[in-house]
Amino acid sequence: MLIENKTFDELSVGDSSELKRLCTQDDMVIFANVSGNHNPMHLVDPDGEGPREPPAPSMFIASLISAVIGNVLPGAGTLYRSQTLHFCGRAHAGEELVSRVRVIGKDAAEGTVTLETEVRRAGDDALVTTGEAVVEAPREKMSYDDRDLPGLVVQRHRHFEELLRRAEPLPPLPTAVVCPEEALSLGGALLGMKHTLITPILVGCADKIRATAEEIGADLTDIEIVDEADHAAAARRAVALVHEGRAGGVMKGHLHTDQLLRPMVDREKGLRGDRRFTHVFVMDVPGLGHPLLVTDAAINISPDLRVKVDIVQNAIDVARSIGIETPKVGVLSATENVNPDMPSSIDAALLSKMADRGQITGGLVEGPLAMDNAVDIGAARTKGLKSPVAGHAEVLVAPDIDAANMLAKQLTFISHAEGAGLVLGARVPVILNSRSDDDMSRLASCAVAALHHARITGKTAEDAE
Structure with missing residues (x-):
């Protein structure tokens, strides 16, 4: 201008x-x-x-x-x-x-x-x-x-630093790392071990894993390697490690997400829990005074109301695990008004009412909210919205995978946010990073998984002693 x-x-x-x-x-x-x-x-x-x-x-x-x-x-x-x-x-x-x-x-x-x-x-x-x-x-x-004029972006990521501070005293989470056969995925797992967040069990082609370790100058002494040459077999073996009680978490390495999750959703031998598998991004957005959770950006393509109930409940549980006592959940639509021609606004209103009646617990849920009045108090006041959630949302629930994925990537590539990814709904937390994620994202994902596991199992820092 x-x-x-x-x-x-x-x-x-x-x-x-x-x-x-x-x-x-x-x-x-x-x-x-x-x-x-x-x-x-x-x-x-x-x-x-x-x-x-x-x-x-x-x-x-x-x-x-x-x-x-x-x-x-x-x-x-x-x-x-x-x-x-x-x-x-x-x-x-x-x-x-x-x-x-x-x-x-x-x-x-x-x-x-x-x-x-x-x-x-x-x-x-x-x-x-x-x-x-x-x-x-x-x-x-x-x-x-x-x-x-020159721009200035302050990438302090203080929220992820706080997550690490909270998670490092906990007992390391035994984690099956599936196919860590390139530098970023292996390096991320080893970094999580260095910060005492996880104890990795490396599942994949042993020769490729050792070659990658040599490439990055990593020492794999005393780290268990389970040799599985095939990606599908490695994913199945990770599930078996959970059933055997040897792993309390699973971490994605260098393989496709559908290959990782396929054996987990098997009705007989998988890791299904009481809820649908859903994905949550915990994001550290520069300039924002709290972590921001975005869901579901990776698994459920076009969720119906039943699935959205699990999406919201899983996100609330993660938010509480990372220290947000009563998460404020904004269910997004294109408008803050219920519009019969806009299904996302109807779903949002129903989710809000279900939370009011105790069918969703642990957080404050409001919808529909447009993006502006979900996160900006000025926009909320302009629209006449007065509630604990409007303008203060800590969890953003998108209508579908397109909207959630675009929102998360806009925050990452335009707002310079870091994102930690976790899959909920399985018997154990599943750390789900993009193959392009950097060290901080992978480390924060390990921290979120460790904190969530500690909350659902009752583990404390004293258990690490």
């Missing part, structure tokens, strides 16, 4: 402008490092001992005023003379802030402009900061394209 400044001669008393910005925890980390102000009052403690909703630094709030002055009014070429500030409220991560300036005076002799300044919370219009700025307004016309 082309942005133009307003010169001194173009400015008039009464001119005003504003900018909106979502305040995030990453903003506070960036501000702390750039300013050198490391006051722990403004930072979430990764060990969980600090404030869970830290207030934004006051001078960060003040910088939002300078953004309006430097970008819009007067804009490029403006220089500060002075700024007064009065802080009369607080802002926190997850709140949208509106910074406004208004011209209240001009001094032709000095070439200065006096501006009334303020910052308010968008949700309730509460005043956060007021003040007055005196600036030297530009004399020459300037313009630039905001697409030319």
